[in-house]
Amino acid sequence: MNNTQLPTFFISHGGGPWSYIDDMKKQFAKTARELSQLPASLTCKPTAILVITGHWEESEFTVSTAASPPMRYDYSGFPEYTYRIKYPAPGSPALASRVRELLGQAGISSKEDPHRGFDHGTFVPLFLMYPDASIPIVMLSLKSDYDPLEHIRAGEALKLLRDEGILIIGSGLTYHNMRGFGQADATPVSEQFEQYLNEAISEPNPVNRAEKLINWETAPAARLTHPREDHLIPLMVVVGAAGNDVGRRIFVDKVFNVAMASYRFGD
Incomplete structure (x- = not known):
């Protein structure tokens, strides 16, 4: 067991396979720079990574169990070569089993998917963070009901x-x-809603923090920002896993006239 507790992150991953397209990488230059520098901010190299991805939802929490996950090119209209991208990181059946064990101990039912591959919400940011693809990756789906509290509780179960x-x-x-x-x-x-999120994740009292995020629809421009909250709900799991660690905004990129923020919980 590693004696150093790792932080947890919410990352705004951008659009499509942008980290593999030169012109788009220029547009997302700040995100590219920040993500490439993020591993150096950790006190140790992770033994594995668990990604809660906004591009996967199921009726129950579902965990990817493939030892060698395939790729999922879940985008359209991009150059042909982006449908041949490979990010050959291994999976981790052991971590997948541990995730299900912890969820089960918290009374949260889950399933497993031995065929699930890396979607672009997974491989696009991780390519920038760990280009050698050497760290095992497991993905956890959202629940399709998007219940914020249920996702916070899942994160709480996984904080160990x-x-x-x-x-x-x-x-x-x-x-x-x-x-x-x-x-x-x-x-x-985008700026109004992000300000609400930043204030919520910066709240030092975890109960008040959770309450603000559970009630996210009351925020300014909430439904204009997220007509469908699939890309917001991963934050709820991260907040649950953060425990008492206060969140902070680590950077905001502005692309396509939209503010896209990323957050860190813990040192």
């Missing part, structure tokens, strides 16, 4: 992983309205 050398990452976006990207009025909308 942070003491076991596991890096927990929620991959989504602080703004995800496909009709809004590139529109001038998206800027104030």
Whole structure:
């Protein structure tokens, strides 16, 4: 067991396979730089990574169990070569089993998927963080009911992983309205909602923090920012796993007139 507790992160992962496309990488230059520098901020190298991805939802929490996960090219309209990208990180059946064990101990039912591959919410940021693809990765789905409290409780069940050398990452976006990207009025909308999120994750009392996030729909421009909250809910799992650790904004990138923030919990 690793004696150093790892932090946990929520990352705004951007659009499509941008980290593999030169022109898009220039647009996301700040995100690319920050993610590439993130591993150096950790006190130790993770033994494995658990990704809660906004691109996977099931009726129950579901864990990827493949030892060699395939790729999922879950985007369209990009250059042909982006459908041949390989991010050959191994999976970890042992970690997948541990995730299900911890969820079960908390009374949370789960399933497993031996065929699930890396979606772009997983491989795009991790390619920047760990380009050698040497660290095992397991993915955890969202529950399709999007219940914020249920996802916070799942994170609480998994927080012990942070003491076991596991890096927990929620991959989504602080703004995800496909009709809004590139529109001038998206800027104030995305900034207003992100300000609410930043205040919520910075709340030192974990009970008050959870309450603010459970009631996210009361935030300014909430439904303009997330007509469907699939890219927001990974944050709830991260907040649960954070325990008493206060969150902080680590960077905000502005792409397609939209503010996209990423957060860190713990040192």
